[in-house]
Amino acid sequence: MRHRSVRALALFGALQAVFSDVHPYCDQIVQSSEDASKKGLPGWEGAKHCARHVTTYTAGQTVASVAVTSALGYRLPLRALAAGTAVNAVTHYVIDRREPFKRFLRSKFIGKGGYLAHATVKRREGVVDEGGPGTALMEMDQAAHRLIGVAASLLTTYLATRNHD
Structure with missing residues (x-):
């Protein structure tokens, strides 16, 4: 394997571990009880609680992603991190609003x-x-979040490693 391929594979593995294994902590422990019980309510009330949950979830995932990849010697380009984070955040919101x-x-x-x-x-x-x-x-819900985490890991890895040796 070429150096770039090995590096991309290692980065994907690190991101996938974070997106998959940190997910339950951010999704269920970091989330407040109030947001958990109200994020599926119709209208502004549910939207507000879901947005607050997605904000704390995304913050936890982002901190973990930066910490793990930095510990392994990677410095993720901001656009790569932002793209994967956006995929996770937007889809997380849609799934957690429940009715869609x-x-x-x-x-x-x-x-x-x-x-x-x-x-x-x-x-x-x-x-x-x-x-x-x-x-x-x-x-x-959990299966969909984890599947989307694979896509977010791939996107982040692609953007972080393309045009780099």
Whole structure:
């Protein structure tokens, strides 16, 4: 392998580790309880909580990305870091607003409406949780975020390593 290929592969691996393994911490621990419970509400209220969650999530991912890549001797160009970060942030917002993601999952293209309806959690009489831990929506939310993390890692790596030896 050429030096550039090895360097790109190592950078992709480092970014993928950050985007995948730091994701649950930023998505579930850094997120406030209020944002977690209100980010899917309709209108301005839900949008505000989702934006605040995505801001803290993105800050955590960015700090971790810079820390890990710096520790490995990389200095990511700002445009490369910004591009991967933007992919993660924008898609994270859309997924976490819930309704657009549920419409996508229920579409004929994906066909997961039955799974969404079936895999819910009854917390107490009359209260059904369709989006919390143990539900299809949460599992598919996490799967989508991680898949998008692969794309963000590839984009960041491509932009960081092209035209460099």
